[in-house]
Amino acid sequence: MKGILAVALGVLTAIGGFLDIGDLVVNSVVGSRFGLTLVWVVVVGVIGICVFAQMSGRVAAASGRATFEIIRERLGARMALANLGASFLINLLTLTAEIGGIALALQLATSIEPTLWMPVAAFAVWLVIWRVKFSIMENVTGLLGLTLVMFAVAVFLLHPNWLDLGAQILQQPSPHSAESPATYWYYAVALFGAAMTPYEVFFFSSGAIEEKWKPKDLAQSRLNVLVGFPLGGVLSIAIAACATIVLLPKGIAVDSLYETALPIAQAAGKIGLIVVILGFVAATFGAALEVTLSSGYTLAQFFGWPWGKYRKPAQAARFHLVMIVSLIVGVGILMTGVDPVEVTEVSVVFSSIALPLTYLPILIVANDPRYMGKLVNGRVTNFFGLVFLAIILVASIAAIPLMIITGAGS
């Protein structure tokens, strides 16, 4: 019985932890402007992150080392430094977006101005990283994030025209003449970056070391990834569907978090809203924890510093210092008055740009028998890995031109 509970916990945590502020915002924007015609991007993105999360977990379990340690050895200091620089900056941007997201979610819960919540949120994130055990942190935020299942429930409660929704999924490019094809592809890139978040890979592989995975733990990890992530993807689609059903017909284009929640009011009233807002807080808080830890992991692993939440902070001093400074910088950026939703939209597009930097090293290391032993990549995995690398490169190269042409999607 205990075994089944442990397995279930892993899967449920993976589902609940899948969504972050990028997913919440971009899926809802896309649903309100493009209907379900971009669902295929979510599907592709989820398959992609399954392939690479699995790979990076396997690298950690087989080699006992985390990603950035190996990147430097394998690719040399120069390439790894470039990789580190870009990854760290984009991580910082994502961190800023997540802290902003926590503040927005708390505003929806309390009416209190998000600017007042931002320092509180950052402090809370730091405190949890400082004092709370890794597994407890993951399980609590993951399980609370499951409340976002409300979006899937809401889709049914809204009694949509199912045939119409289904037709939209298969129609492309956009049948909505109000939006240009360039804008459609811009949001495709944004949605892709939101689904395949780079920090997830750093976090996943370092987290495997934190929890001291051995090859025998890989079966559980495979289950978490292959069941949990797709179900998380289904929730992404549900968020888009709610926006499509309620907001698209009214011509309301989402650009705030409350608009993401508005369809829930129609579907399930006040109770639904309370549930969903709890989910928003859990998802953004959980993501903020992961992104902050990722910034510590990437820097510490490159320079060879002691790292890990399992250590006392005093035994991983620079690792913790990096995270504290990152949080302070993130809050600083937010306090200049930028709109957290805009920061989120920019961060997902830049995530798309950074994806090749993140995934190529994993692919290279996962193919190296010196680190992987018998767990080295098979032909099937490599096939998918290469296909996705090609997709990632296309998205990465297209991102900036599309951003300029469409004026960041306006």
Place this chain on the structure above:
Amino acid sequence: MLAVLMLSGCSADDAARSQLSQTAKETGSASRSAALALGQHEKDRITEPVLDTALSDISEKLGQGAASLTSVTALGGIARQRDSILTAVRRAQDILLSVQADLSEGRGEGRSLDPERLRLESIARELLSTSEKVSRE
């Protein structure tokens, strides 16, 4: 956005029209959002904090819309269009202010906000159709 259009060789008129259309669309969408939120309030399906957040956010958006409209330099027909859009936006702003005042004073006292909702809905329709019209010129 305006700069991009100017650089791509459009005339000042086209740039102004594009700006007007965009702003009308955004403020129309915001007004409709407000109407939707008020509708949920009428059916007691929305929590106070969410409604508060929505209304203050929309107020801000309308304010930004009004500011960007007043910055558009236009002559003749376009100026008239700009003025009519601006008037609609200001009407929406007024309604929102009064709704927010009502809510903060007489919470749950039972006065229906449906008239305001309907007015916001009609302003939204007006703004969105103006946006379409202007963009087709």
Place this chain on the structure above:
Amino acid sequence: MTRHRTPRRRRLDELAPPPRIAAQELDAQLDLLDRQVLDRDRVQTTTVDDIELTDVADPANPDPARPPELTALLTGPVLGTRIFGGRPPESRFERIPWTDVSEMGTVIRLGVAADSLDATWAERWVRDRIIARIPGGTHDPQ
């Protein structure tokens, strides 16, 4: 024959065998540089940012009988100079003496504790000045 391919003008013709391991040929670039260094308790210490060799009288015509010898692993600012060029003064080198190395593999093991090394001063500084001053810094996470 092994070569040390960096902007330095020194060439490494033969690597001194590490202590307590049978002599073997190793490529400094592949097997030493950028490797993680762990101390005797398997705690991460640093990565190898560069290596220090003894001086050679005439780098252009090395004397095979008197090759440069590896004296230390280097860390710290030398990483910047290794990638971008230049060379910090020797007094600024942060050294891990080669004699402290006990094992080489995918990671480099030391026979001493990280805290006892000069080169780990930065970690100690941050720990003592900042982290230990914050409440809970010396406790295990719960």
